[in-house]
Amino acid sequence: MRTTSRGLIAALALSPLLAGCFASGDGGPGAGGAGSGGRLRIALAVPPVQALSPYSNDATVLSKLSVAEGLTALNKDGAAAPALATSWKRTNDTTWTFELREATFQDGTEVTADAVVGALDHANEAETKPRVLSDVTLTAKADDADTVTLTTKTPDPVLPLRLASPALAVLSPKAYAKDGTVTPIGTGTGPFEITGLTGKTKATLDRYDGYWGGKAEAPGIDVSWIADGTARAGALRGGDVDIAEWIPTAQAKLLDEATRHEVPSVRTDSLVLNTASGLFADASLRAAAREAVDGGVLVDSVFGGYADKAEGLFGPAVPWAAGDRVEVTGRAKAATAAQVRKETKGRTLRLATYTNRAELPEAATVLQQQLEKAGFTVKQDVREYTQMEADLLAGKYDALVFSRVTLLDTGDAVAYLASDYTGDGVYNIAGLKDAKVDRAIRAAAEEGDTAERHKKIMRAEAEILRTDAVVPLVHEKVVQGIADDVEGVLLDPRERSLVDVDTRLK
Numbered sequence: 001m002r003t004t005s006r007g008l009i010a011a012l013a014l015s016p017l018l019a020g021c022f023a024s025g026d027g028g029p030g031a032g033g034a035g036s037g038g039r040l041r042i043a044l045a046v047p048p049v050q051a052l053s054p055y056s057n058d059a060t061v062l063s064k065l066s067v068a069e070g071l072t073a074l075n076k077d078g079a080a081a082p083a084l085a086t087s088w089k090r091t092n093d094t095t096w097t098f099e100l101r102e103a104t105f106q107d108g109t110e111v112t113a114d115a116v117v118g119a120l121d122h123a124n125e126a127e128t129k130p131r132v133l134s135d136v137t138l139t140a141k142a143d144d145a146d147t148v149t150l151t152t153k154t155p156d157p158v159l160p161l162r163l164a165s166p167a168l169a170v171l172s173p174k175a176y177a178k179d180g181t182v183t184p185i186g187t188g189t190g191p192f193e194i195t196g197l198t199g200k201t202k203a204t205l206d207r208y209d210g211y212w213g214g215k216a217e218a219p220g221i222d223v224s225w226i227a228d229g230t231a232r233a234g235a236l237r238g239g240d241v242d243i244a245e246w247i248p249t250a251q252a253k254l255l256d257e258a259t260r261h262e263v264p265s266v267r268t269d270s271l272v273l274n275t276a277s278g279l280f281a282d283a284s285l286r287a288a289a290r291e292a293v294d295g296g297v298l299v300d301s302v303f304g305g306y307a308d309k310a311e312g313l314f315g316p317a318v319p320w321a322a323g324d325r326v327e328v329t330g331r332a333k334a335a336t337a338a339q340v341r342k343e344t345k346g347r348t349l350r351l352a353t354y355t356n357r358a359e360l361p362e363a364a365t366v367l368q369q370q371l372e373k374a375g376f377t378v379k380q381d382v383r384e385y386t387q388m389e390a391d392l393l394a395g396k397y398d399a400l401v402f403s404r405v406t407l408l409d410t411g412d413a414v415a416y417l418a419s420d421y422t423g424d425g426v427y428n429i430a431g432l433k434d435a436k437v438d439r440a441i442r443a444a445a446e447e448g449d450t451a452e453r454h455k456k457i458m459r460a461e462a463e464i465l466r467t468d469a470v471v472p473l474v475h476e477k478v479v480q481g482i483a484d485d486v487e488g489v490l491l492d493p494r495e496r497s498l499v500d501v502d503t504r505l506k
Contacts, residue, residue, distance in 0.1 A: 043244040047200035047225040059166035064498040068169035068188035080160035093155040103212040105172035106193040113142035119170040130167035132409035157448035191216040217504035236481040244481035249304040252479045263478040264317040271471040272400045276431025283332035286468035292374035295473030307474040315475025317493035326462040340375030353401035354385040430469040
């Protein structure tokens with residue numbers, strides 16, 4: 001018996017904070033695509049870089065448009081929920097067994113255990129392995145037609161979360177070419193099938209009537225990639241598209257109020273301080289910087305109200321964070337302005353940020369003024385991110401204004417904490433080496449119980465904030481533009497979901 005997708009998709013869509021946000025809006029003349037037969041027209045922001053391969057950053061497009069699915073998905077609380085697998089159990093520390101549902105690929109072939117094993121094997125063997133597999137060794141085996149056993153080299157308590165990554169979507173065997181390329185065109189399991197892809201500009205999707213979760217309301221989707229945010233907003237206002245994602249804050253207020261939909265994001269903007277060398281190797285100067293900056297000022301002046309003042313590393317889009325937050329104690333005493341001027345005499349605070357996110361350079365200018373008031377002499381370095389990443393990781397700056405997704409590929413916060421704040425973290429721009437921080441993050445990583453894991457994550461957050469290696473500023477909000485004759489759009493804080501079987505023109 002086939003299981004309806006309504007419960008799963010609803011769980012994916014919204015946190016409790018967003019319930020009821022499928023509201024209407026005004027798409028302007030022509031909104032809804034007169035004569036389009038009910039097809040949805042969507043403007044996406046980031047053009048594909050590898051022809052929608054799941055092994056690239058294009059993978060999220062496959063989940064946003066409900067083209068492909070993995071064994072699991074994420075529910076509203078960030079826990080693993082059934083997708084192509086109906087259930088699973090952990091048989092020992094390193095072994096998990098997954099039971100598959102009755103489903104078919106869009107080419108008409110059945111989803112079997114062998115097909116799932118093949119898909120995961122291809123991901124493991126990819127020339128550029130998906131990031132979600134970078135810290136785990138995964139072996140898959142078909143027990144029978146409907147049962148898959150997955151084994152990891154070391155214990156992995158979040159394996160079901162890991163399998164929800166768009167990069168681990170299960171595609172039909174014909175998707176995988178001998179040369180290592182992967183195509184999702186006509187090979188997914190979702191309610192919409194890619195039937196055409198025009199370079200980096202357009203894609204055509206048609207409804208897949210064999211979807212296990214029921215027939216989609218919309219007959220298809222016409223996708224345009226419009227990298228310029230102003231142009232995306234203009235396309236919505238002009239009625240050329242029904243849905244436009246990621247409206248820049250400067251453009252948001254130009255939309256009719258009913259077409260603007262704010263979504264708390266798992267993205268936090270912070271001031272990251274270099275603890276390993278330079279001015280901020282001194283804990284009292286880090287504390288002085290922390291006391292000097294005020295992220296609340298940025299909410300209206302820079303983000304136009306589309307942000308919340310940061311309460312920590314994790315904001316309202318992480319629903320369990322506030323309830324488990326731990327008081328920060330043991331911080332260093334902040335140097336006074338006079339002490340800052342004395343300690344930094346003849347030295348300049350090198351403040352970096354990047355142009356890829358439009359608000360960050362403006363935020364850096366506000367922070368520079370706040371830091372100078374506290375006694376620092378500040379010089380900015382603002383460039384495109386790829387031009388400065390090597391210098392950031394090499395510790396050539398004192399501080400960085402940084403926008404970071406706090407739930408990475410696994411959907412689990414531990415991955416972010418380990419990457420950015422452990423002594424051997426691969427993205428430890430702060431250069432932090434603190435034994436208490438390392439122990440706290442390790443304790444969270446080893447915890448298999450979800451509720452206890454959340455508590456230990458927040459204890460680790462408190463240990464990190466104690467060091468003043470990072471000063472959280474704001475929790476961003478995403479603004480999605482939706483015409484008034486569209487309903488059922490998914491407002492997803494994790495930016496993985498956008499349309500599903502219930503999304504349609506009224």
